[in-house]
Amino acid sequence: MSDVINLNLQVWRQENENSDGDFHYYSMKDVPVDISFLEMLDILNENLTKSGVEPISFDSDCREGICGTCGFVINGVAHGPMARTTVCQLHMRHFKDGDTLVIEPFRATPFKIVRDLVVDRGSFDKIIQAGGYVSINTGNGPDANSILIGKEDAEEAFDSAACIGCGACVASCPNASAALFTSAKISHLLQLPQGQVEERARVKSMVDKMDDEGFGACSNHGECEAVCPKGISIKNIANMRRSLIKSIVK
Amino acid sequence: MSILKAALPEKEIITHVKKLDGKTPGGDLQDKWSKYKSEMKLVNPANKRKYNILVVGTGLAGGSASATLAELGYNVKTFCIQDTPRRAHSIAAQGGINAAKNYQNDGDSVQRLFMDTIKGGDYRAREANVYRLAEVSTNIIDQCVAQGVPFARDYGGLLTNRSFGGAQVSRTFYARGQTGQQLLLGAYSSMMRQVAKKQIELYTNKEMLDLIIIDGQARGIVIRDLKTGEIETHTGEAVVLCTGGYGNVFFLSTNGKNSNATAAWRCHKKGALMANPCFTQIHPTCIPASGEYQSKLTLMSESLRNDGRVWVPKSGDDKRPSDEIPEKDRDYFLERMYPAYGNLVPRDVGSRAIKRVCDEGRGLGATGRAVYLDFASAIDRLGNKNISDKYGNLFDMYETITGESPYNKPMRIYPAIHYTMGGLWVDYDCMSNIPGLFVLGEANFSDHGANRLGASALMQGLADGYFVIPYTIGNYLANNSLDSVSDTADEFKVSIDEVKKKNESLLKIKGSSTVLELHRELGAVMWDLVGMARTKESLNEALEKIPQIKEKFWNDLNLQGTENNLNKSLENAARLADFIELGELMALDAYDREESCGAHFREEYQTSEGEPLRNDEKYAYVSAWEYVPDSVSILHKEDLNYEHVEMTQRNYK
Ligand code: SF4
Ligand code: FES
Numbered sequence: 006m007s008d009v010i011n012l013n014l015q016v017w018r019q020e021n022e023n024s025d026g027d028f029h030y031y032s033m034k035d036v037p038v039d040i041s042f043l044e045m046l047d048i049l050n051e052n053l054t055k056s057g058v059e060p061i062s063f064d065s066d067c068r069e070g071i072c073g074t075c076g077f078v079i080n081g082v083a084h085g086p087m088a089r090t091t092v093c094q095l096h097m098r099h100f101k102d103g104d105t106l107v108i109e110p111f112r113a114t115p116f117k118i119v120r121d122l123v124v125d126r127g128s129f130d131k132i133i134q135a136g137g138y139v140s141i142n143t144g145n146g147p148d149a150n151s152i153l154i155g156k157e158d159a160e161e162a163f164d165s166a167a168c169i170g171c172g173a174c175v176a177s178c179p180n181a182s183a184a185l186f187t188s189a190k191i192s193h194l195l196q197l198p199q200g201q202v203e204e205r206a207r208v209k210s211m212v213d214k215m216d217d218e219g220f221g222a223c224s225n226h227g228e229c230e231a232v233c234p235k236g237i238s239i240k241n242i243a244n245m246r247r248s249l250i251k252s253i254v255k
Numbered sequence: 256m257s258i259l260k261a262a263l264p265e266k267e268i269i270t271h272v273k274k275l276d277g278k279t280p281g282g283d284l285q286d287k288w289s290k291y292k293s294e295m296k297l298v299n300p301a302n303k304r305k306y307n308i309l310v311v312g313t314g315l316a317g318g319s320a321s322a323t324l325a326e327l328g329y330n331v332k333t334f335c336i337q338d339t340p341r342r343a344h345s346i347a348a349q350g351g352i353n354a355a356k357n358y359q360n361d362g363d364s365v366q367r368l369f370m371d372t373i374k375g376g377d378y379r380a381r382e383a384n385v386y387r388l389a390e391v392s393t394n395i396i397d398q399c400v401a402q403g404v405p406f407a408r409d410y411g412g413l414l415t416n417r418s419f420g421g422a423q424v425s426r427t428f429y430a431r432g433q434t435g436q437q438l439l440l441g442a443y444s445s446m447m448r449q450v451a452k453k454q455i456e457l458y459t460n461k462e463m464l465d466l467i468i469i470d471g472q473a474r475g476i477v478i479r480d481l482k483t484g485e486i487e488t489h490t491g492e493a494v495v496l497c498t499g500g501y502g503n504v505f506f507l508s509t510n511g512k513n514s515n516a517t518a519a520w521r522c523h524k525k526g527a528l529m530a531n532p533c534f535t536q537i538h539p540t541c542i543p544a545s546g547e548y549q550s551k552l553t554l555m556s557e558s559l560r561n562d563g564r565v566w567v568p569k570s571g572d573d574k575r576p577s578d579e580i581p582e583k584d585r586d587y588f589l590e591r592m593y594p595a596y597g598n599l600v601p602r603d604v605g606s607r608a609i610k611r612v613c614d615e616g617r618g619l620g621a622t623g624r625a626v627y628l629d630f631a632s633a634i635d636r637l638g639n640k641n642i643s644d645k646y647g648n649l650f651d652m653y654e655t656i657t658g659e660s661p662y663n664k665p666m667r668i669y670p671a672i673h674y675t676m677g678g679l680w681v682d683y684d685c686m687s688n689i690p691g692l693f694v695l696g697e698a699n700f701s702d703h704g705a706n707r708l709g710a711s712a713l714m715q716g717l718a719d720g721y722f723v724i725p726y727t728i729g730n731y732l733a734n735n736s737l738d739s740v741s742d743t744a745d746e747f748k749v750s751i752d753e754v755k756k757k758n759e760s761l762l763k764i765k766g767s768s769t770v771l772e773l774h775r776e777l778g779a780v781m782w783d784l785v786g787m788a789r790t791k792e793s794l795n796e797a798l799e800k801i802p803q804i805k806e807k808f809w810n811d812l813n814l815q816g817t818e819n820n821l822n823k824s825l826e827n828a829a830r831l832a833d834f835i836e837l838g839e840l841m842a843l844d845a846y847d848r849e850e851s852c853g854a855h856f857r858e859e860y861q862t863s864e865g866e867p868l869r870n871d872e873k874y875a876y877v878s879a880w881e882y883v884p885d886s887v888s889i890l891h892k893e894d895l896n897y898e899h900v901e902m903t904q905r906n907y908k
Contacts, residue, residue: 020820021482021820021821037545037546037548039545039546039657039658040545040546040548040549041550041656043550044548044549044550047548047550047771048548051769051771051772053815054769054813054814054815054824055767055769055813057815058815059815059816059822059824060815060816060823060824062821062822062823064338065512066337066342066344066511066512066513066514067344067346067347067511067512068511068512068550068551068553069347069553069652070652071346071347071433071436072342072344072346072347072511073341073342074337074338074342074513090655094652094655094656096655096656096658098658119338119460119482119821120482120820120821123821124338125338125459125460125482126338126339127338127339127459129339130339130340130341130447130450130457130459133443133444133447134447134448134450134451135451137444137447138402138403138444138445138447138448139401139402139403139444140448141398141401141402141445142323142326143319143322143323143326143398143445143721143722143725144394144398144721144722145401146394146397146398146399146400146401146402147397147401148397149356149396149397149399149400149401149406149414150356150358150413150414152400152401153411153412153413154408154412155408155410155412156408156409156410156412159405159406159407159408160405162403162405163405163430163431163437166403166405166437166440167433167436169436170339170341170342193403193405194403197403197405199400199401199402199403200403
């Protein structure tokens with residue numbers, strides 16, 4: 006249980022959005038393998054603070070893989086080596102004694118680096134604002150059971166709705182495309198009768214917004230699906246394309 | 256009942272003679288809310304856009320309030336500490352949301368949900384509020400479905416329900432194990448729609464650090480931009496605080512790392528009363544801390560207790576691995592102590608039983624703070640496949656964190672702080688004692704009494720935001736003529752100064768203890784002395800130790816960096832300073848309440864069976880504390896008058 010490992014860390018440090026950044030080197034001794042990756046960084050930060058150095062800024066909140074706050078790149082892979090796992094759920098038992106880990110922020114033009122490993126993914130909000138909702142005011146909903154939705158449709162809608170907005174898909178895409186994120190929301194709503202009413206307007210507007218915000222085009226690399234901690238499928242992107250064509254042809 | 260005599264001197268608590276009034280409308284319980292709605296004053300639609308409403312926090316309460324107020328035509332400014340409002344910690348709620356829809360035709364009704372909530376809260380909640388909550392619960396489900404929340408359905412396409420937390424009816428709606436996430440994203444999407452319409456101005460990465468009161472009314476807030484450190488001000492006609500609970504006082508809890516009490520506490524220091532701060536809920540089934548580096552705790556859904564059996568070895572010396580311990584040497588203590596409910600006893604009862612066996616030295620592992628939750632007999636009975644259909648996600652999550660598979664080895668669990676029933680005092684309108692300051696969701700104290708039922712937190716957050724505040728805020732605005740205020744007013748200047756000074760002084764201490772160390776220290780005191788079971792002695796000890804931690808904090812804090820940049824340590828330090836003060840008030844409140852009720856367990860007050868023993872004659876009140884700088888807080892009381900419910904003792908044997 007009380008196994009420990011030693012690690013060499015190379016961590017990207019950058020003062021703020023406009024400054025230049027570079028890698029800093031830290032060696033970590035006796036890291037318990039039972040702790041999480043973020044707890045390992047907590048220890049490093051404690052050590053830095055004690056030696057009078059400002060700790061590394063990184064973001065996290067729930068630390069249970071649901072809020073989408075955490076996220077950086079470990080050895081070139083967004084959220085690190087474990088499939089379908091956010092960095093907050095990644096544990097040190099998956100690393101070996103003596104490993105060198107290169108840690109850098111999610112890089113994509115629409116995600117501004119705030120500091121060190123922290124990026125601002127507010128541009129995702131802009132995409133949702135462009136139509137990622139059902140236009141209904143509070144109190145206008147009919148009785149919930151008056152809308153019948155087959156179990157399978159509900160399950161599929163859920164699969165798409167499970168996106169946590171972490172941005173790993175964008176960070177891992179060579180084009181910095183937000184297609185997986187955007188299509189997840191479009192498919193979620195497309196698979197429900199409530200969402201179908203506004204389908205055409207929604208898809209067009211959200212896709213346009215994605216371009217406006219500076220996200221690149223999707224060219225089917227599929228890296229996004231591979232790193233997505235919630236297993237969002239690229240089928241969603243196909244759904245989005247189909248819906249987009251429909252909206253243009255009309 | 257045995258009463259332990261404390262050796263230490265009595266704390267002097269000044270009780271205010273003036274009783275607090277919850278302003279519950281008259282009439283029959285069933286009619287109060289409709290009567291209120293039909294009699295309240297309305298704001299002329301053309302006037303709504305003249306009002307600026309400041310909403311702080313974007314969880315279920317803040318998200319739903321922002322969206323709804325904007326839809327009505329108010330100018331809403333919404334603030335959150337994250338990079339996007341979708342990250343608020345409501346997102347982590349797993350289980351579900353209660354509503355008295357009676358879709359399962361199993362005898363549920365508004366009356367029954369109301370009674371369950373009152374009883375679950377051990378008769379320490381305000382009757383009329385709870386009834387309203389049960390009443391609007393059905394509207395919430397309609398609203399969420401209309402937004403596209405993908406609730407679980409059966410093959411016929413209808414919504415399906417489960418029974419939750421010991422309820423006798425199936426009234427819990429759920430979306431796999433991620434109900435909070437889906438409801439939050441629903442509220443968030445409604446909010447985003449209003450942002451696009453420019454009806455909401457959204458401020459992300461901003462933390463509220465002070466409330467501005469002008470002429471006795473809440474008229475503005477002071478915030479810090481977390482990216483640049485800049486201090487900014489906003490004025491409005493009302494402030495709606497939706498900043499969640501304060502479980503992180505205990506350092507280890509299931510709350511998110513950023514969940515904090517600062518906005519609420521700063522309002523408290525400006526005069527808002529803090530109610531029932533000692534009512535904190537412990538959740539029995541969390542993954543135990545693995546060691547000293549643990550940063551937070553993860554909840555495992557309560558539903559696991561439907562098939563898992565809780566046990567420890569009969570002897571504390573028995574260090575054999577679980578599979579080598581024969582049945583005869585195991586103590587299935589919940590089944591033994593509570594034959595009727597067994598492993599399904601309510602949260603507080605189960606948590607205390609677990610603590611008891613660990614205190615007896617029978618807890619597991621190096622920390623001694625864990626018990627088994629064993630699925631072996633369920634797997635034998637139902638097969639791996641059935642168990643994995645039911646709990647697969649949870650088992651995977653457990654394995655991700657601990658590296659052990661519950662299919663082969665029993666899970667280990669231990670209770671953790673999960674929710675805080677206490678919060679800022681509000682009246683029936685969800686307004687604090689400061690006119691114009693409204694408080695919604697977990698941040699207020701209003702609906703759960705001394706203990707919250709499972710799947711009721713989501714219900715309350717959304718009830719307050721979607722269906723209560725839109726009415727009550729209108730009533731306030733229509734009844735008060737509010738002069739316009741400017742953020743150059745003296746009140747703002749003074750506050751900005753104070754906020755800046757406070758941050759500067761934190762950075763100047765240059766001591767040797769880090770925020771994390773000090774927070775851990777506070778957490779240990781709170782957990783050991785003001786945690787699951789409290790005594791007069793333990794509370795006395797806490798009331799001595801917490802000021803020592805405060806002293807150490809202000810003299811020995813090691814804080815790096817500056818205030819003009821993203822500085823998480825500085826944020827955390829400022830929040831810890833407030834947690835320390837709040838922790839002291841929690842201890843004082845627990846000290847004052849010489850009874851056991853719900854989650855508040857004073858060991859001196861228990862039945863011969865170890866159940867909490869209420870004292871309705873003396874303590875059927877809400878304790879609402881007034882902040883007094885550099886002195887003991889003053890206790891105000893709101894008497895709880897039950898007109899429609901008879902108070903009885905709980906019994907889960
Ligand atoms: S699609 Fe996956 S990777 Fe992209 S934001 Fe959503 S959860 Fe993250
Ligand atoms: S911190 Fe919430 S997903 Fe990692």
